[in-house]
Amino acid sequence: MKIAVFCTAVLALASSTAIAQKSASVPLTLTDSKWGFSLTVPSGWRYNRRAGLNPQNQRGPGTCIDLLPEGQNAVITVCGRPKRTNMNAIDSELRASVNSHLTQYGNFYSGFSLRPGSEQTRHVAERAALSAVFDYSSASQAFVEYITWVQSEALRVNIAVRTPRDADQLMIRKDLEAVISSVRLP
Numbered sequence: 504m505k506i507a508v509f510c511t512a513v514l515a516l517a518s519s520t521a522i523a524q525k526s527a528s529v530p531l532t533l534t535d536s537k538w539g540f541s542l543t544v545p546s547g548w549r550y551n552r553r554a555g556l557n558p559q560n561q562r563g564p565g566t567c568i569d570l571l572p573e574g575q576n577a578v579i580t581v582c583g584r585p586k587r588t589n590m591n592a593i594d595s596e597l598r599a600s601v602n603s604h605l606t607q608y609g610n611f612y613s614g615f616s617l618r619p620g621s622e623q624t625r626h627v628a629e630r631a632a633l634s635a636v637f638d639y640s641s642a643s644q645a646f647v648e649y650i651t652w653v654q655s656e657a658l659r660v661n662i663a664v665r666t667p668r669d670a671d672q673l674m675i676r677k678d679l680e681a682v683i684s685s686v687r688l689p
Contacts, residue, residue, distance in 0.1 A: 524549070524550070524551040525549065525550055525551065526547070526548070526549045526550075527544040527545065527546055527547065527548055527549070527550065528546060528547075529546050530543050530544065530545055530546050531543065531544045531546075531550075532544075532685075533550065533552075533568055535566050535568075535583050537566060537583075538565070538566065538583040538584075538585070538658070538689075539657075539658070539688075539689035540581075540583050540658055540660065540686065540687065540688055540689065541685075541686070541687045542568065542581055542682060542685045542686045542687070543685035544570060545572075545573070545681060547573035548570055548571060548572055548573055549570075549571040550568055550569060550570050550571070551568070551569045552566065552567070552568050552569075553566075553567045553568075553569065554566065554567065555567050555582045555583070555584050565582055565583050565584025565585070566582065566583050566584075567580055567581065567582035567583075568580070568581045568582075570682065572678040575674070575675070575678065577664075577666060577670075577675060577678075579662075579664070579678065579679065579682050581660075581662070581682070581686075582661075583658075583660075586659050588654060588655075588656055588657075588659065589656070590655075590656045593631050593654050593655070593656075594631060596654060596659075597631060597632070597633040597652050597654055598633065600633065600652045600661070601617060601622065601633070601635055604635075604637070604650065605617060605637075608637070608639070608648075612639035612640065612641050612646075613639060613640040613641070614638065614639050614640050615637060615638075615639040616637065616638055616639070617635060617636075617637055618635070618636040618637065618638055621634075621635050621636035622634070622635045623635070625651070627651065627653040627660070627683055627684075627686060628653065628660075628686055628687055628688050630653050630654060630655045630658075630688060631653070631654055631655070632651055632652060632653040632654070633651070633652050634649070634650065634651040634652075635649075635650055636648070636649055636650075637650065638668075644667055644668075645667070645668040645669075646665055646666065646667055646668060647664075647665070647666055647667075647668050647672065648663055648664060648665045648666075649663065649664040649675075649676060649679060650662065650663035650664070651663075651683060653683075653686065653688070655688055657688060657689055658688040658689060660686055660688070662679065662682065662683050662686070664676070664679045
């Protein structure tokens with residue numbers, strides 16, 4: 504087994520001034536020096552590096568990079584933390600992620616549920632991946648979360664997009680795919 508990294512990308516509604524600290528005037532590759540994963544910030548997007556959080560929203564091990572796509576009031580957050588993974592357990596861990604996610608967020612959001620038929624296996628950065636879509640409500644507003652888990656022996660990446668259901672889903676998914684396709688694993 505090797506140290507794996509668990510990365511999370513969350514696209515959620517946020518204020519551009521509350522999160523963005525720097526702006527990429529040209530495409531900029533950010534590499535986490537401790538865990539080794541990288542991603543490309545498209546030109547015009549803003550970004551901020553910060554400490555990771557554990558599931559209880561307390562400061563935990565790892566690093567996060569918040570991304571604010573140009574022209575959108577949304578945030579993509581990529582977080583990495585150590586996680587041990589056995590190569591033979593990758594597929595089962597990816598599948599277990601769906602149930603774990605349902606349990607974790609089902610306690611916080613009304614009606615948090617997996618959209619039927621949304622689970623899809625794929626490859627990201629030449630690694631096994633699993634994507635799924637979740638629906639839920641918060642403060643009387645309907646939301647959608649798109650999430651992709653990517654895993655190898657050395658790295659795990661969770662890339663999630665949370666957005667109001669009435670937002671421009673095509674543009675948000677396009678921005679999410681830009682981030683997913685730029686992720687590199689050591």
